[in-house]
Amino acid sequence: MPSADSYTVGQLARIAKVTVRTLHHYDEIGLLSPGGRTSAGYRRYADADLDRLQQILFYRELGFPLEEIAAILDDRSVGPSEHLRRQHRLIGDRIRHLQDLAAAVERAMEARTMGMQLTPEEKFEVFGPDYDEGWEAEAGRKYGGSEPWAQSQRRTAGYAKADWEEIKAEGEELNGRLVAAFTAGLPADSVRAMDLAEEHRQQITARFYDCGYEIHRGLAAMYLADPRFTATYEKLAVGLARWTHDAIIANADRHTGG
Numbered sequence: 001m002p003s004a005d006s007y008t009v010g011q012l013a014r015i016a017k018v019t020v021r022t023l024h025h026y027d028e029i030g031l032l033s034p035g036g037r038t039s040a041g042y043r044r045y046a047d048a049d050l051d052r053l054q055q056i057l058f059y060r061e062l063g064f065p066l067e068e069i070a071a072i073l074d075d076r077s078v079g080p081s082e083h084l085r086r087q088h089r090l091i092g093d094r095i096r097h098l099q100d101l102a103a104a105v106e107r108a109m110e111a112r113t114m115g116m117q118l119t120p121e122e123k124f125e126v127f128g129p130d131y132d133e134g135w136e137a138e139a140g141r142k143y144g145g146s147e148p149w150a151q152s153q154r155r156t157a158g159y160a161k162a163d164w165e166e167i168k169a170e171g172e173e174l175n176g177r178l179v180a181a182f183t184a185g186l187p188a189d190s191v192r193a194m195d196l197a198e199e200h201r202q203q204i205t206a207r208f209y210d211c212g213y214e215i216h217r218g219l220a221a222m223y224l225a226d227p228r229f230t231a232t233y234e235k236l237a238v239g240l241a242r243w244t245h246d247a248i249i250a251n252a253d254r255h256t257g258g
C-alpha cells in the first residue's frame with residue numbers, strides 16, 4: 001500500500017510545476033527515481049524525492065546540465081548544509097551578473113536616447129561586453145520624436161569616442177559622490193543631496209538636452225519604475241535608487257516651489 005505522504009507522478013508534477021513527461025525523463029536517466037511503486041507498478045514519490053526535485057530544478061534554473069546536476073547531488077561527501085551554502089553563492093553570482101547586465105542596458109539606452117554616434121566596436125569598448133544594439137530601438141520607440149531627443153541628436157552628432165568616455169567618467173565621478181552622501185546618512189532632502197541632484201540635472205543639460213525640472217522628475221521616476229535603471233544604482237549601494245529619486249524630487253521642489 002502506498003503511504004499517505006507519498007505522491008503520484010501527476011501530483012508531484014503539479015506541486016513542482018513541471019510536466020509528467022519531465023519526471024518520466026528524470027526517472028529514465030536515473031536523476032530522480034521514485035521512492036516506491038504501487039502494486040500495479042505506478043510511481044510513488046516520497047518527501048525525500050520532492051526535496052531532490054527541488055534541488056534539481058534549482059540547478060536547472062542556473063543552467064547546469066542534467067549530467068552535472070546528477071554528479072552534484074550524488075556526491076555523498078557534500079551534506080545538505082553545504083548544498084545550501086553553494087546555492088547561496090551561486091544565487092549571489094547570478095544576481096551580480098544580472099546587475100552588471102542591467103547597468104549595461106541603462107548605459108546603452110541612455111546613449112541611444114542622447115544620440116550617440118559610435119561604431120559597434122567603440123560601443124563595445126565604452127559600454128562593455130553586454131552591450132546590445134537592440135536596446136537602441138527600444139529607446140527610439142520611447143523617446144523618438146520628442147524635443148529632448150531631437151536636441152540631443154543635434155548636440156551629440158559630432159561626439160567622438162573620447163567625448164563619450166569623458167561623459168562616462170563624469171557620470172561615474174558624480175555617482176561616487178552620490179554614494180558618499182548616501183552612505184554618510186545624509187537625508188535625501190538635505191542641501192548636499194539636492195546640490196548633487198542639481199549637478200546631475202546640469203550635466204544632462206550641458207551634454208545632451210535642456211533638462212528642466214519636470215523632465216528631471218520624469219527621469220527620477222524612471223529610476224524606480226524600470227528595474228534596469230534601479231539595478232544600476234542599487235549595485236552602487238542598496239537603497240541608492242530611492243535616495244537619488246527623492247533627492248531629485250526635493251531639488252526640483254526647491255527650485256519650483258513644489
